[in-house]
Amino acid sequence: xxxxxxxxxxxxxxxxxxxxxxxxxxxxxxxxxxxxxxxxxxxxxxxxxxxxxxxxxxxxxxxxxxxxxxxxxxxxxxxxxxxxxxxxxxxxxxxxxxxxxxxxxxxxxxxxxxxxxxxxxxxxxxxxxxxxxxxxxxxxxxxxxxxxxxxxxxxxxxxxxxxxxxxxxxxxxxxxxxxxxxxxxxxxxxxxxxxxxxxxxxxxxxxxxxxxxxxxxxxxxxxxxxxxxxxxxxxxxxxxxxxxxxxxxxxxxxxxxxxxxxxxxxxxxxxxxxxxxxxxxxxxxxxxxxxxxxxxxxxxxxxxxxxxxxxxxxxxxxxxxxxxxxxxxxxxxxxxxxxxxxxxxxxxxxxxxxxxxxxxxxxxxxxxxxxxxxxxxxxxxxxxxxxxxxxxxxxxxxxxxxxxxxxxxxxxxxxxxxxxxxxxxxxxxxxxxxxxxxxxxxxxxxxxxxxxxxxxxxxxxxxxxxxxxxxxxx
Amino acid sequence: xxxxxxxxxxxxxxxxxxxxxxxxxxxxxxxxxxxxxxxxxxxxxxxxxxxxxxxxxxxxxxxxxxxxxxxxxxxxxxxxxxxxxxxxxxxxxxxxxxxxxxxxxxxxxxxxxxxxxxxxxxxxxxxxxxxxxxxxxxxxxxxxxxxxxxxxxxxxxxxxxxxxxxxxxxxxxxxxxxxxxxxxxxxxxxxxxxxxxxxxxxxxxxxxxxxxxxx
Numbered sequence: 254x255x256x257x258x259x260x261x262x263x264x265x266x267x268x269x270x271x272x273x274x275x276x277x278x279x280x281x282x283x284x285x286x287x288x289x290x291x292x293x294x295x296x297x298x299x300x301x302x303x304x305x306x307x308x309x310x311x312x313x314x315x316x317x318x319x320x321x322x323x324x325x326x327x328x329x330x331x332x333x334x335x336x337x338x339x340x341x342x343x344x345x346x347x348x349x350x351x352x353x354x355x356x357x358x359x360x361x362x363x364x365x366x367x368x369x370x371x372x373x374x375x376x377x378x379x380x381x382x383x384x385x386x387x388x389x390x391x392x393x394x395x396x397x398x399x400x401x402x403x404x405x406x407x408x409x410x411x412x413x414x415x416x417x418x419x420x421x422x423x424x425x426x427x428x429x430x431x432x433x434x435x436x437x438x439x440x441x442x443x444x445x446x447x448x449x450x451x452x453x454x455x456x457x458x459x460x461x462x463x464x465x466x467x468x469x470x471x472x473x474x475x476x477x478x479x480x481x482x483x484x485x486x487x488x489x490x491x492x493x494x495x496x497x498x499x500x501x502x503x504x505x506x507x508x509x510x511x512x513x514x515x516x517x518x519x520x521x522x523x524x525x526x527x528x529x530x531x532x533x534x535x536x537x538x539x540x541x542x543x544x545x546x547x548x549x550x551x552x553x554x555x556x557x558x559x560x561x562x563x564x565x566x567x568x569x570x571x572x573x574x575x576x577x578x579x580x581x582x583x584x585x586x587x588x589x590x591x592x593x594x595x596x597x598x599x600x601x602x603x604x605x606x607x608x609x610x611x612x613x614x615x616x617x618x619x620x621x622x623x624x625x626x627x628x629x630x631x632x633x634x635x636x637x638x639x640x641x642x643x644x645x646x647x648x649x650x651x652x653x654x655x656x657x658x659x660x661x662x663x664x665x666x667x668x669x670x671x672x673x674x675x676x677x678x679x680x681x682x683x684x685x686x687x688x689x690x691x692x693x694x695x696x697x698x699x700x701x702x703x704x705x706x707x708x709x710x711x712x713x714x715x716x717x718x719x720x721x722x723x724x725x726x727x
Numbered sequence: 728x729x730x731x732x733x734x735x736x737x738x739x740x741x742x743x744x745x746x747x748x749x750x751x752x753x754x755x756x757x758x759x760x761x762x763x764x765x766x767x768x769x770x771x772x773x774x775x776x777x778x779x780x781x782x783x784x785x786x787x788x789x790x791x792x793x794x795x796x797x798x799x800x801x802x803x804x805x806x807x808x809x810x811x812x813x814x815x816x817x818x819x820x821x822x823x824x825x826x827x828x829x830x831x832x833x834x835x836x837x838x839x840x841x842x843x844x845x846x847x848x849x850x851x852x853x854x855x856x857x858x859x860x861x862x863x864x865x866x867x868x869x870x871x872x873x874x875x876x877x878x879x880x881x882x883x884x885x886x887x888x889x890x891x892x893x894x895x896x897x898x899x900x901x902x903x904x905x906x907x908x909x910x911x912x913x914x915x916x917x918x919x920x921x922x923x924x925x926x927x928x929x930x931x932x933x934x935x936x937x938x939x940x941x942x
Contacts (some may be wrong), residue, residue, distance in 0.1 A: 263791060266791050268792045270789065270794055270798060271798060271801075272793055274790070274798045274802065275801055278801050278802065281805060281809070282805055282808055285808075285809050286810055289812040289813060289815070289816045291816055299819060378823065379822070379823040380819070380822065380823070383827075386827040387826070388826060388827070389824055391824060427899065454753075592769055600789055
């Protein structure tokens with residue numbers, strides 16, 4: 254086809270028509286966006302007028318020296334309303350339906366102004382939360398409950414919890430997960446404001462307090478896999494000054510020394526990368542090192558950063574690399590002792606004995622929705638495959654028992670299966686709950702049976718050494 | 728019959744998009760627990776449908792047949808984005824009330840359906856009348872069901888509390904489905920009645936004319 258033929262062809266006409274339509278529409282929307290875009294200031298004024306019904310004077314508070322990233326919410330902005338002395342807080346509640354739920358929370362103070370005395374109006378504008386599809390289902394009367402139900406020390410739980418269960422305070426909104434995010438926003442705001450008003454620190458339990466050297470580690474994104482006596486970590490660090498998050502793969506051996514160390518994502522910015530210690534950058538400095546070495550460089554508390562090995566001109570980046578190594582070696586024993594696939598297992602009620610190379614479990618599961626606790630006897634052999642599997646107490650309720658997969662009910666499905674099989678059904682992290690093998694009408698019960706099997710195989714090594722009759726107890 | 732009258736009656740009654748063609752069901756079931764949201768959605772669709780019909784009819788001779796659907800989608804998406812911007816700026820309460828369903832108008836089958844079935848075969852004025860008629864038919868149907876669901880499901884009308892008695896199920900999508908079904912049944916029954924009466928009247932006239940001619 255010649256150029257002339259192309260310009261006369263139908264292909265060209267189609268392309269031209271499509272491009273023209275796209276261009277005109279794009280230009281039109283660009284102009285309209287310039288004219289109609291709602292600024293953050295305008296949104297804030299709308300919130301104020303919705304809350305107060307009139308114009309009020311506000312003053313933004315400086316919260317830069319406070320921890321604004323709480324376990325339940327992120328505090329975005331805090332304003333003091335000059336007219337009545339209350340505070341308006343913009344907070345993003347974690348764990349909503351489509352992520353964080355951005356809310357505005359009015360906080361009333363006690364007469365001395367040193368602590369939270371109540372919750373005023375709460376609102377979650379739909380415009381700020383496009384991922385919360387059902388936010389418009391939550392009516393004003395539900396938002397009003399925050400103010401009505403407030404008392405000192407309250408932790409709101411109107412939405413469904415992590416296990417899909419309705420708490421004592423549950424209210425039906427048709428948007429339970431968005432409501433969970435809103436509750437988190439209000440709870441986080443109260444915690445933050447109590448600390449802000451009193452000038453104290455935020456008293457929150459650190460869910461990772463059992464881990465050593467985790468201050469610079471992003472614990473939510475860091476993962477590890479146990480391979481016999483070795484642990485391979487995929488460490489994700491936090492940012493540290495100019496240095497952004499690093500991703501580092503570290504393997505620690507039985508001797509609690511680093512076997513391999515590789516930076517997979519280098520978070521250095523502004524060319525600081527070039528100033529990093531080359532032996533840190535390629536990981537060779539860390540191979541063969543134990544915890545004592547790390548302590549000698551970054552100190553007992555992990556905060557020392559003036560050692561010449563680190564202070565090479567890219568101190569922040571080098572510190573993050575040391576933090577990752579220290580985290581890996583320091584937590585070797587703790588991570589080896591952690592159970593896997595235990596989210597639905599009542600570990601306190603679960604017992605275990607060792608016979609030769611067989612580990613015999615008497616597992617008690619937790620409840621799961623309508624399904625109550627199961628008791629299951631499982632034997633895992635040396636090849637880490639299930640030898641016997643028998644349900645001794647079936648926790649199914651409301652006749653769901655009849656809908657259970659028969660091969661799950663009599664345990665025959667599990668005999669001879671290894672951990673890979675369980676992972677293929679319930680996922681590597683145990684979060685897949687809708688596989689066809691499970692979803693037979695008694696999904697919750699079937700899932701608990703799978704969880705018990707996965708728990709038994711995944712923790713074989715640990716119990717072989719630590720259970721009654723095991724190597725460590727002989 | 729005047730062609731504009733026919734287009735109007737088709738959009739409003741004989742081919743009512745909600746009750747006769749059962750189109751645009753997603754926003755219908757999602758929003759009819761509130762009369763205000765239902766009416767707002769109906770009016771928004773009316774404006775977008777009319778504008779899209781006009782634009783597509785005006786461009787019908789310029790757009791090659793092979794790429795007409797992508798072009799229509801781009802036009803409709805542009806109008807919906809514009810409507811979102813407009814409502815967010817000037818009617819934020821309605822914008823909040825419509826929630827995610829506002830963006831979903833892009834894939835509302837009434838709009839693409841009328842573009843494909845009518846606007847690309849007729850002139851601008853006829854397309855505009857068709858858009859208004861279908862939009863009105865959709866708006867009236869949605870508002871009517873919104874009133875029923877909100878009144879019996881929440882005991883209120885357009886947000887104004889009227890009574891404490893309520894049947895909560897009717898304020899949920901399942902209840903909306905139930906009300907939608909009943910409304911379709913009643914509408915089809917009434918339209919059948921009209922159609923039967925019209926046919927009887929036409930037959931009677933034809934018979935009288937025949938008799939007159941015979942005499």
